[in-house]
Amino acid sequence: MNLETHSPIDSVVIRVSDVTKRFSNQVALDRVSFEVKAGANCVLLGPNGAGKSTLLNLLAGALQPSAGQISVLNNSAGHPATRRQTGVMLQISGVPQTLTVAEHINSFRSYYVQPLSFTEVIQLSQLGGLEKKKYSALSVGQKQKLHFALAICGRPSLLFLDEPSSSLDVQSRLQLWEQIDKLRANSCTFVVSTHDFQEAEHLASHVIVFHEGNIILNGTPEDLRANFADSRISCDTSLDPRELIKLPHVKRVEKIGNLTRLFVNEVENTVRHILSEDSSTSQLEIKCATIEDAYLHLLTHTEHDN
Amino acid sequence: MPIYTYLPTLNMTTKGAMGYSLVQLLRILYTESKLEVIKCLRLPAFSSSILSFPLIVYIVCGVLIDIDVQEIRADHYWLVAASSIGMIGTSLFGFGVYIAIERGQGWLLLKRVSPLPVYIHFLAKAFMAMVFCALITSLLVGISLIFGSADLGIQQIFVLIVTQMFCSLPFCMLGLVMGCAVSANSAHAIVNLIYLPMLFLSGIIVPYTYFPPWLQSVAHYLPSFHSVQLALSAIDASNSVNIFLHISVLIVYTIVLLGIGVMVYKKMENV
Numbered sequence: 278m279n280l281e282t283h284s285p286i287d288s289v290v291i292r293v294s295d296v297t298k299r300f301s302n303q304v305a306l307d308r309v310s311f312e313v314k315a316g317a318n319c320v321l322l323g324p325n326g327a328g329k330s331t332l333l334n335l336l337a338g339a340l341q342p343s344a345g346q347i348s349v350l351n352n353s354a355g356h357p358a359t360r361r362q363t364g365v366m367l368q369i370s371g372v373p374q375t376l377t378v379a380e381h382i383n384s385f386r387s388y389y390v391q392p393l394s395f396t397e398v399i400q401l402s403q404l405g406g407l408e409k410k411k412y413s414a415l416s417v418g419q420k421q422k423l424h425f426a427l428a429i430c431g432r433p434s435l436l437f438l439d440e441p442s443s444s445l446d447v448q449s450r451l452q453l454w455e456q457i458d459k460l461r462a463n464s465c466t467f468v469v470s471t472h473d474f475q476e477a478e479h480l481a482s483h484v485i486v487f488h489e490g491n492i493i494l495n496g497t498p499e500d501l502r503a504n505f506a507d508s509r510i511s512c513d514t515s516l517d518p519r520e521l522i523k524l525p526h527v528k529r530v531e532k533i534g535n536l537t538r539l540f541v542n543e544v545e546n547t548v549r550h551i552l553s554e555d556s557s558t559s560q561l562e563i564k565c566a567t568i569e570d571a572y573l574h575l576l577t578h579t580e581h582d583n
Numbered sequence: 584m585p586i587y588t589y590l591p592t593l594n595m596t597t598k599g600a601m602g603y604s605l606v607q608l609l610r611i612l613y614t615e616s617k618l619e620v621i622k623c624l625r626l627p628a629f630s631s632s633i634l635s636f637p638l639i640v641y642i643v644c645g646v647l648i649d650i651d652v653q654e655i656r657a658d659h660y661w662l663v664a665a666s667s668i669g670m671i672g673t674s675l676f677g678f679g680v681y682i683a684i685e686r687g688q689g690w691l692l693l694k695r696v697s698p699l700p701v702y703i704h705f706l707a708k709a710f711m712a713m714v715f716c717a718l719i720t721s722l723l724v725g726i727s728l729i730f731g732s733a734d735l736g737i738q739q740i741f742v743l744i745v746t747q748m749f750c751s752l753p754f755c756m757l758g759l760v761m762g763c764a765v766s767a768n769s770a771h772a773i774v775n776l777i778y779l780p781m782l783f784l785s786g787i788i789v790p791y792t793y794f795p796p797w798l799q800s801v802a803h804y805l806p807s808f809h810s811v812q813l814a815l816s817a818i819d820a821s822n823s824v825n826i827f828l829h830i831s832v833l834i835v836y837t838i839v840l841l842g843i844g845v846m847v848y849k850k851m852e853n854v
Contacts, residue, residue: 337696341853357602361698371688373618375625380618387614388698390602411625431698 290315290435290466291336296345298331305331307490308345313468313483318461320477321470322572323487329470330368330439332487336468337365337437350435361389364433366424366441374413378404381412382426389431401456402426403449417444425453429460436460438469442476454479474569484568486575493579498568505575506566507540514551514558524550536560608703615699615707620714623677633673634719641665641723646731655790655815658733662723663743663814664787669719670747671781671807674712674754675761675774681708682762683770686851695852709755713748720744739818746817750810753833756840763847781807806836
């Protein structure tokens with residue numbers, strides 16, 4: 278299966294500069310700036326109404342910014358040349374009900390110069406066996422898969438996905454992520470808006486956190502976790518907590534019965550140190566910091582600061 | 584991270600504003616039009632109501648009762664009136680209401696962000712309306728030849744079908760304006776508010792010759808009046824000699840409504 282798309286190596290595919298979007302008197306995005314590099318999987322996080330979907334619509338060219346500049350694949354967002362290289366999966370409530378899966382896919386394939394073959398689209402979107410089914414006869418999850426199929430059928434080098442796995446069961450969600458990984462390995466860039474932290478953990482190579490129309494974090498998942506969440510190491514050790522707190526990366530130490538609990542922003546070296554100092558250490562348990570922990574921490578701090 | 588070579592995918596031989604050659608555009612238009620027709624044919628609520636209303640009008644008024652129409656052969660008049668009801672209904676509901684619904688459900692947005700030139704989407708809908716016009720008129724002609732007393736030659740039938748297909752254009756443009764301006768929830772009601780009075784005021788349901796003079800003058804301003812007169816002329820059943828006036832009025836309506844439709848659409852697009 279030849280899925281290869283073509284993107285410039287390490288080039289910036291999306292450049293958003295000082296973009297503001299207003300709806301009447303309401304500011305949905307307030308002077309937002311960021312860049313996304315080719316091959317990245319940029320995950321947009323934020324509470325409802327934070328501006329994620331507005332941003333996706335701006336990037337896809339469905340909305341116009343009130344101020345600022347957006348460049349997508351070296352063109353303006355929504356430029357015909359850009360649209361031919363991008364795929365968009367939106368949260369839409371209706372697709373013509375009486376057309377079949379095959380009719381929808383072939384219709385969208387006809388818009389592109391070098392679309393994926395029909396078989397490739399069906400395989401990637403896991404719609405095998407449903408080709409002749411009408412849209413109205415599909416389950417919610419199958420409809421979601423068809424929306425994904427319509428987004429990928431043009432062999433895009435840039436994909437915008439708005440909550441792509443929101444209606445999928447666990448197995449379908451894992452399969453979807455697998456297909457996204459496959460496309461990404463072939464140099465497709467993704468911008469994904471999601472509320473699902475598992476999805477963010479799995480997909481993200483770049484995270485942008487929105488809050489009330491502003492970007493409050495723009496970095497890698499590692500940045501987010503390292504700066505806003507602590508990993509937790511629990512163990513039964515004879516080491517003195519007063520010594521442990523002096524270790525680099527250790528932020529807090531608790532002693533609960535026999536168990537010592539360390540809150541750290543770097544796990545490996547701390548564990549190595551504990552084991553080298555006390556080889557009798559037992560009941561070792563590590564809970565790594567998650568994007569969800571960091572996100573919640575970051576959001577709480579932002580709201581507190583405001 | 585694997586290394587990929589940058590090979591722009593858009594270096595195809597150019598071709599037009601959207602980067603498609605004429606052949607490609609026509610192929611897309613054909614596919615879209617075919618799917619629009621299939622979509623509506625498979626929708627019983629649409630196809631049955633759009634087909635049945637004119638059939639009922641023709642069978643009741645033109646075949647069973649044969650209601651007299653001053654100075655015009657009644658069977659010919661009711662054939663044209665019923666096919667005009669179908670033509671206007673298809674254009675306003677199949678074009679206008681469906682655009683409003685597609686807007687409401689996000690389908691039009693998905694089309695807008697795809698590489699499909701959006702005018703192809705609207706053109707495909709206009710072709711769908713034309714196909715339905717041809718279908719309805721053919722059905723009515725078939726019924727009139729079998730059960731009625733209409734005597735139409737092949738040429739008259741052909742000219743009538745083609746006339747009705749092209750007369751649908753100003754109503755499709757009216758549908759475009761309404762589809763882009765009103766919400767999905769209110770589109771059906773608002774289109775009905777325009778459709779039914781228009782049928783009455785232009786003398787389709789009640790022949791225009793029965794109207795008092797002041798109401799007859801109102802009819803002259805409506806595109807539906809001119810489309811009926813043109814269709815009657817197509818089968819030599821009109822007293823009107825102003826064929827070019829009817830054509831001109833319909834062209835002006837088409838252009839003006841297209842202009843308004845494009846403005847409303849652009850306003851919607853540039854939010």
